[in-house]
Amino acid sequence: MCAGILRVLQQFMSETAARLVLRGTLEPLRLSLESATRAELPRIIEALEPATRHFVDPVRKPQLMTQLKLLLSTSPASNGVGATAAPSDVRATTYLVRTEADASHARLAAKVMCESMGGRGYECQKVATAVSELARNQISYAGGGTIHLAPQLDPKRVLRVSAEDSGQGISDLTRVLSGTYKSKTGMGLGLLGVKRLADRFDVRTGPDGTQVEFEVWL
Structure with missing residues (x-):
């Protein structure tokens, strides 16, 4: 149906x-x-x-x-019962994140894009969880930001996600990523989780904002 x-x-x-x-x-x-x-x-x-x-x-x-x-x-x-979707018409898309509703929208969009690319259930759940973590951090500590989803279908299937904000940056980034940093405000919380979920992970941060990029290979 x-x-x-x-x-x-x-x-x-x-x-x-x-x-x-x-x-x-x-x-x-x-x-x-x-x-x-x-x-x-x-x-x-x-x-x-x-x-x-x-x-x-x-x-x-x-x-x-x-x-x-x-x-x-x-x-x-x-009416198409039991039919499968046509090959993906998957395009790079950017989502503005300002509210919890925006974060939920970006999370769902990431999961749907992953599925459209042929990703398996656990792979798409990884993408959705990581996007949710990044979007919530943007809202809580930077007043919002953007989430960019970029699919790659050839030579291998890769879903690349870029998250950018204009906040004050993350202090003690090395300790945050090592799991030894405990922030009273929670800043950076979840970033280590995103790193563990990703097949490739990169983060740049400073007084003008933070840029996180990760990939999940499908």
Whole structure:
């Protein structure tokens, strides 16, 4: 059932965006791509109308909703049940992080991009966890920042994540990364965890801000 919805959404946005929108729509409904059934289709379509607001040209929005509603009248065999998504249309994307909602959005986007690249469950969970840690640190200690997701499909699949902020930097970075530094404010907390989750990790910090880059190899 969700495969049919994804196929419609992908006519109006990239596969990555379509998966992001659909997952973000299903979560508040306490559904998942695997658990959603045809009986849930009417309320999923209703929830998709506001969820697609920032992804679809307003001129094309009525066409999108019409095609989604057509799924209600198609037979189960024709709506894509059991189908797999088309090869990835995965593009580099930057997310502005200012609020907890932004952090959650970036986390979900990273997980969806990883899945779109063919990443396995534990690999995508690593990416999502690391992005969440970095985004929350940006909010708590730098007033926000940006998360940039950059997929590489050839010669090997790599998801590269860059996080930048304009905060005051991290003191005692060497001790933070060694696990021996205990900050009263919590600054730098989680950075060591990100390093352990990553296949490649680099961080630069100073009075003008912090830049963290890591890769997960898929």
